[in-house]
Amino acid sequence: MSDIGLRVNRNHPLVQNSALSPEGRWAMALGLVALMIGLGAAAGGAYVGFGTTARLIALPGGLPAVEPETVAIFMFACGAVTTLLGAISIYKAHEI
Numbered sequence: 001m002s003d004i005g006l007r008v009n010r011n012h013p014l015v016q017n018s019a020l021s022p023e024g025r026w027a028m029a030l031g032l033v034a035l036m037i038g039l040g041a042a043a044g045g046a047y048v049g050f051g052t053t054a055r056l057i058a059l060p061g062g063l064p065a066v067e068p069e070t071v072a073i074f075m076f077a078c079g080a081v082t083t084l085l086g087a088i089s090i091y092k093a094h095e096i
Contacts, residue, residue: 001093004041007018018092020094023084024040024094024095025093027089027090027092027093028090028093029068029087030086030089031086031087031090031093032087032090033086034083034085034086034089035080035083035086035087035090036086037079037082037086038078038079038080038081038083038084038085038086039079039080039083040076040079041076041078041079042076042079042080042083043079044079045047045071045072045073045074045075045076045077045078045079046072046076048068048071048072049068049072049073050072051084053068053069055068056068057071058065070094
């Protein structure tokens with residue numbers, strides 16, 4: 001049988017400093033936000049790539065219209081990078 005419930009956390013050497021600092025909490029919160037935005041951008045890129053294949057997508061600022069596949073690749077790549085940065089921020093939050 002396991003004695004997990006019988007041990008007090010104060011006596012365990014690895015759990016003494018388990019609380020995050022305020023900077024660590026901010027890093028964790030911003031990492032979670034970046035993770036959600038990145039996953040949303042990647043999902044949006046997949047939707048644009050698979051959903052709208054019939055017509056060109058107009059870009060703002062007087063730029064010429066581009067194919068949906070180009071926009072989908074760009075959105076998916078930006079979402080993947082943002083997701084990766086969010087995951088790194090969450091991982092590094094415990095070191096602050």
